[in-house]
Amino acid sequence: MSPFLTLARIALLCLSLCCSVHAAGTLDIIQQQPHRLTELQYQITDVSLSANELVADPALFHNFTALTPQQNTLRITAQQAVWLLAKIKNPYPEPWDAVLSYHFLAVDKVSFYKVATDIPSVQFLGRSGSAFPFSERPLPLYSFSQPLRFDIAEQTSVLIKLEDAAMIGTELSISSLAPLLEASQQQLQQDSMINGALLLLVLLALCRGVQQHQPALYALAGFYLAFLLVLITLNGQAFSRLWPLHPEMNAVFIYISVGASLACLSLFARFSLLRQSSGYGLWLNSGSFLLALLLLFSPLFASGPMKLKLLFICMTLVLSITLLQALFISLTTQVRYTPRFSLLAVAATLQLLLLQLSYMANFVQWLNTSLLFVLTISTFLLLHIPKARLQFARRDL
Template sequence: MRTAPLLAVLSFLLTLSLPSFGAQTSYIPEMQYLRLSADESLTLDQALADNRWQPLAERTPNFGYIQDPIWLRFDVTDPERINLLEISYPQLDSIDFYLLRNGELAQEVHTGDRYPFSERPVQHPHFLFPFTLDPASSYEIVMRVATEGAMQIPLRLWNNRSYFESASVESQLHAGYYGILITVICFNLFVFVALRESVYLLYVLSTLGYLLLVGSLNGMTYQVLWPGLPEIQNRAMLLTVPFAMIFTLLFSRSFLRLKEASPNLNHLVMFLIAINVATGIATFFVDYSTGSRLTVALAIPGCLLLTIVGPVLWWRGNPQAVFYTLAWGALTLGSAVTAANKYGLIPNNFVTAYGMQIGSALEAILLSLALAARIYHERQDKVLAQQAELTALEARRAAEL
């Protein structure tokens, strides 16, 4: 059992090195961008002729939550090796891809998460655009991107063989993460069936919520569960956040016995549960952009509260709060990093994009240990209670004699 957190930490450290794979056959190009108003529409020729193009200061375009469409353009160098463009953010609604050869349109692709998954050039959670270049010609890629969610466009040019070699490593890490959560869900569901204690069912639903949330963020649920239903993918992105928060708050309330341990904190947790229920209902009546910002913004207070609850009860002498504090510290840090990334406050990289995934894996492991410790302590308490009863019974019999 002690090796599980160590393995999680090693997996985390391994993820830090992911961007270096295939470094010699991939690069982030120097880009120019054109930002339009939400009601402004340009054709490709009009966009190319526009005089408002500006150089992009950061390596990874991240404009936060905006409604304006963004045009990007950049030259393709090293045509003998580069033949693939990757955009590693699956939540972009619409991407218009144009490859220009010597100034003439050579290839055109339209995709995004508002299109059926089967229409993508490559069946992959990320947006991949393969192309073939002639070393004797000059090439430029122009793209128009529009989305109602966070406007971040982490793109990189690759040699396709190097990309899939690198992606296979990342896929293995994702598989390990999903495997951890699925194992945690199955184990605690089995314990719930055996013991009939609601705290285990609440933890199963909480972990399931994070599994669906991270799967939606990574594009896996769209590829595996509903590839032909883009409207469900967008709805899932809005509902999984309040779903995860509701059952996480309910689990925390039950696990820490807040009703008896701290009535004031219990009332605050119940208030946040009601807020998240209302948020989930509200997502059916607001546009995606508003719903996305609302769910992310209202998830942060719940995470912060649960991070505070653990140390408070730990200070009051609750032994189970130790594991809980460590678990929610990891999850809150990861969630805060991901939320800040979505708002464009910090640069986009593997750690900031997958902070919630890393934190939730550590949280799942630590809380599973906490629940196992809970079973052990409850059994110990029962044994001690039985021993006390036997001792008292023997004392009464001795007194009668």
């Protein structure tokens, strides 16, 4: 029996044991997982409108509309605010210390209010958001959480005001503190696995670049490093550990890191797939690189909505151009090992696409698993990069 098959069987055995232990633990806590609130109502108003003014005006307070499942995110401007109205009831035959959590980590400001409909008035509970220092949060969690106290069979309405200059999410969940901490720990473990995989890819790409004399791998290492910065900015780890007292860095660093990752991806495609190409291929690659630089420096000249539009435009164009060029060169070039560089470019493109999807869908679990799978494929491809320099025939793309 070959050593490879032996290692594969050992890995499968360990994986099955881990899955069985995880399944046994999941059965015990499945009823305690944070519950996502689905029957939410919302409306968009002027940002200057206060909660008391909203509740005191019957026309405004009855102007809420039901939030559809397709409205995971809403686009607004700096002059607008989104109000979410949630009705929550204590399901336990005893007083309940609950925690209401808002999971869109890029929002600027989140304010929580408890509504007394019989007066009518509101009670301010607390505020949070990426525009405030991390130390001001009531709970040291990446999500924006607010503790609530429910009496027996109590039902109350909670009003949440969301302020941002570009886009906000609409996901709310409620649970007890212990399940919320456990879910937060599980998410932290998944994020740490992906972060560790990216750091290993950075080191592996640098080592392979030195060993195999491939300049393209230095650009690929820069892409993985910038991609890691994008990830830790989106999941809140950079805010809590790198600049907890400087919340203004959150709105700036995401565009810088995404622009840097797109620039490194364009350089990788140029050094590996377009070394001796001419014509439209080089022009398209140069355009992609300039777009990435435009996004990289966008915090210096662009407003919130403009930066968001520029982010989506640059990501769409740069990823599309890189993906199409990689597939075209892989299918039309007969040089040995070209498909491996093409697959690396495709894998890097898929990583950014999966990250964007998980950002829009509030880090859905299967997207994180897919991202880890793509990183594993990238590692396998890096281990099989040839030492000889690639010589590509000149062609117009």
